[in-house]
Amino acid sequence: MKVSFPHMGNAYIPLSALLSNLGAEVIVPPRPTSKTIDAGALHAPEFVCLPFKVNLGDNLRALQMGADTLAMVSGMWACRFGYYGRVQHRILRDAGFEFESILLGREGVGAVYNKFRDTVDGNLTLSWLRAFRAFKRKAEAMDAIEKSAREKRPYERDRGSTSAAMDEGLRLVHEARGLKEADRALDGARELLDGVELEDVMEPPLKVAVLGEIYAVLEPSLNFDIERRLGEMGIMPFPVMSVYKWLFRPLKTDPSILIEERRARRTARPYIAYVLGGEEHQTISGTINAARNGYDGVIHLYPFTCMPENICRAILPRLESDFNIPILNLCLDEHASPTGMTTRLEAFVDLMLQRRRSRSKG
Ligand code: SF4
Structure with a gap:
């Protein structure tokens, strides 16, 4: 299964950990640019909200990169977000793409749980538990790094040094395999951020x-x-x-x-x-x-x-x-x-x- 999802800040870090621990190959599209928005806007209804167009552009890019499964949160929100997944996937199928959908919220927990039955080696429940722990640990690490960078940035001596340390720290966390390595990556990220020179x-x-x-x-x-x-x-x-x-x-x-x-x-x-x-x-x-x-x-x-x-x-x-x-x-x-x-x-x-x-x- 080559699975992808649209961007939302640095959510790709814990989401990649979750899905790769379930045996899927994760395709992360490049961060959205004006080209992503243009591609999404080309296929989207004109008056739909902007995030829809960006998400649609991300999904298009992911399919072009070889994704065969698209995941999206779906549901019964009063605003349009509840319909994003279903409508976007229909638009993409109408445009000629073939892929599987994982619509969290729409399909129910049991159906999503079973989608990974063929991708995991061994016990499915244990794999989900392992995947959730990796997801949580990386989400916490991501949050800690973002928070620390936010607090330091206004005091940095060299403009951009905090952001560079943050980006490198997030990269370490993203690339870490396993919980211990994720912990070490967080320590490394903290060291990088502590090394940023501050001024009074x-x-x-x-x-x-x-x-x-x-x-x-x-x-x-x-x-x-x-x-x-x-x-x-x-x-x-x-x-x-x-x-x-x-x-x-x-x-x-x-x-x-x-x-x-x-x-x-x-x-x-x-x-x-x-x-x-x-x-x-x-x-x-x-x-x-x-x-x-x-x-x-x-x-x-x-x-x-x-x-x-x-x-x-x-x-x-x-x-x-x-x-x-x-x-x-x-x-x-x-x-x-x-x-x-x-x-x-x-x-x-x-x-x-x-x-x-x-x-x-x-
Ligand atoms: S809150 Fe709802 S209506 Fe507003 S941009 Fe997001 S999805 Fe669209």
């Missing part, structure tokens, strides 16, 4: 919450690597979600993620009483929490035509005045450019700096 800064970095639609927040190729950009501008970003949480939330194995989600819904309820099927409660509660915790601003990322986040977009101006916190709304589509992003970020940083200074004088 005159004033503490501005703190910014980054929130919105999950793919727009977590996929660097879609958001022009906003986390890296902010860090290299001396800003400390706090993404409200992470790839780790996205992977483990549906598995319900980490109670802290579920508790956090329940709290978010409670905080957001006065402004949005309904479940829209996206990350609306995290967008609203994340903005309120950012103001309560003394952050300097909020960056709201959302794809053009995203239903839940366009509703949030209408609520956020009220939060901006109720909680006195500046919000930068960044709408992403296939025409967004890195230059446009940089210009808007620079203007927002100036605004936050002036606001901080006038507040400290006041």
